[in-house]
Amino acid sequence: MNECKESRSGGYNCVVCIKQVPDTKKVTGQAMKADGTINRAALPAIFNPEDRNALEAALSVKEKHGGTVTAIAMGLPNACEILREALMCGADKAYLVTDRKAAGSDTLATSYILSCAVRKLNPDLVFCGRQAIDGDTAQTGPQIAEKLGFAAITYLEGLEMDGDYAIATRNIGTGIEKDRVKLPALFTVTEKFGELRPYDVRRVMKYKKAKAPAENGGVALEGDRAIGQFSCDDIGAEPERCGFAGSPTNVNKIVSVVLAGGDYKEVPATDEGIAHLVSELIADHTIG
Numbered sequence: 001m002n003e004c005k006e007s008r009s010g011g012y013n014c015v016v017c018i019k020q021v022p023d024t025k026k027v028t029g030q031a032m033k034a035d036g037t038i039n040r041a042a043l044p045a046i047f048n049p050e051d052r053n054a055l056e057a058a059l060s061v062k063e064k065h066g067g068t069v070t071a072i073a074m075g076l077p078n079a080c081e082i083l084r085e086a087l088m089c090g091a092d093k094a095y096l097v098t099d100r101k102a103a104g105s106d107t108l109a110t111s112y113i114l115s116c117a118v119r120k121l122n123p124d125l126v127f128c129g130r131q132a133i134d135g136d137t138a139q140t141g142p143q144i145a146e147k148l149g150f151a152a153i154t155y156l157e158g159l160e161m162d163g164d165y166a167i168a169t170r171n172i173g174t175g176i177e178k179d180r181v182k183l184p185a186l187f188t189v190t191e192k193f194g195e196l197r198p199y200d201v202r203r204v205m206k207y208k209k210a211k212a213p214a215e216n217g218g219v220a221l222e223g224d225r226a227i228g229q230f231s232c233d234d235i236g237a238e239p240e241r242c243g244f245a246g247s248p249t250n251v252n253k254i255v256s257v258v259l260a261g262g263d264y265k266e267v268p269a270t271d272e273g274i275a276h277l278v279s280e281l282i283a284d285h286t287i288g
């Protein structure tokens with residue numbers, strides 16, 4: 001591989017998708033409602049951990065090569081909390097994507113709406129976390145890439161830029177792969193990329209009162225206090241592909257799985273003992 005690494009003049013425009021999630025490490029007895037849905041009021045809302053790594057990836061590209069970093073979060077107005085954090089760490093601009101039409105979106109509709117917002121920002125590189133700790137599907141990033149026709153590079157651990165190409169180091173489970181990919185491209189980032197840098201004190205002062213209109217009685221603030229806001233119409237998202245209308249997923253049943261220790265069984269360390277164990281596991285559908 002030719003590794004003559006060059007920045008591109010004007011740098012790279014990076015978009016980072018960040019999600020506000022319930023802090024699943026603080027799960028208590030009140031974490032689930034009787035109907036099996038998450039009791040969001042009982043859990044603090046945090047910046048999805050791997051989205052912090054994704055933001056660090058974008059900030060490190062800007063630091064080395066110039067350009068811009070824009071953070072977008074789709075959700076309710078309180079998702080502005082993490083957009084402010086992104087601004088305090090070094091993002092240039094932040095947008096909240098919020099709309100009643102987006103309520104009930106599964107990953108297909110979520111990735112469609114986010115892809116419309118990303119397209120409007122016309123980036124060279126898009127970064128997502130590998131996975132959100134609440135929904136946990138890891139589908140959103142690759143689905144956004146597919147809708148935009150961008151290359152999707154998952155499990156990103158390191159990144160170098162080379163003109164109109166990115167050289168991505170990704171973990172493929174059994175080893176490390178290096179991919180040279182033409183921009184624009186989308187990357188899903190793991191914690192191995194490195195921790196998000198701390199807040200910059202001057203930026204804390206600058207952005208601590210930043211708000212989107214949805215947080216401010218519908219009124220847009222000026223200058224550094226403005227977090228941008230997109231509705232589905234603003235980003236040209238077709239209503240039939242958003243929210244409940246655009247979500248083919250049906251949740252049949254939600255069960256709260258409680259793992260508890262039970263009796264143990266001793267299996268004789270013989271071929272017959274193992275064969276018996278395997279047939280028991282197949283019979284109770286644990287394997288097979």
Ligand SMILES: Cc1cc2nc3c(=O)[nH]c(=O)nc-3n(C[C@H](O)[C@H](O)[C@H](O)COP(=O)(O)OP(=O)(O)OC[C@H]3O[C@@H](n4cnc5c(N)ncnc54)[C@H](O)[C@@H]3O)c2cc1C
Nearest residue numbers: 017074104106107110128129131132135136137138139140
């Ligand atoms: C039938 C159904 C209805 C649902 N209704 C709602 C609802 O009304 N409200 C609701 O909040 N959720 C709803 N959800 C959950 C929602 O679909 C998922 O949270 C969302 O699609 C992301 O999937 P995930 O959590 O698995 O994220 P993953 O795919 O694991 O996330 C990977 C990465 O994608 C990016 N990303 C994911 N979501 C966002 C986001 N919102 N903003 C910015 N970046 C993001 C982040 O970078 C993240 O690290 C519903 C799900 C289903 C199945």
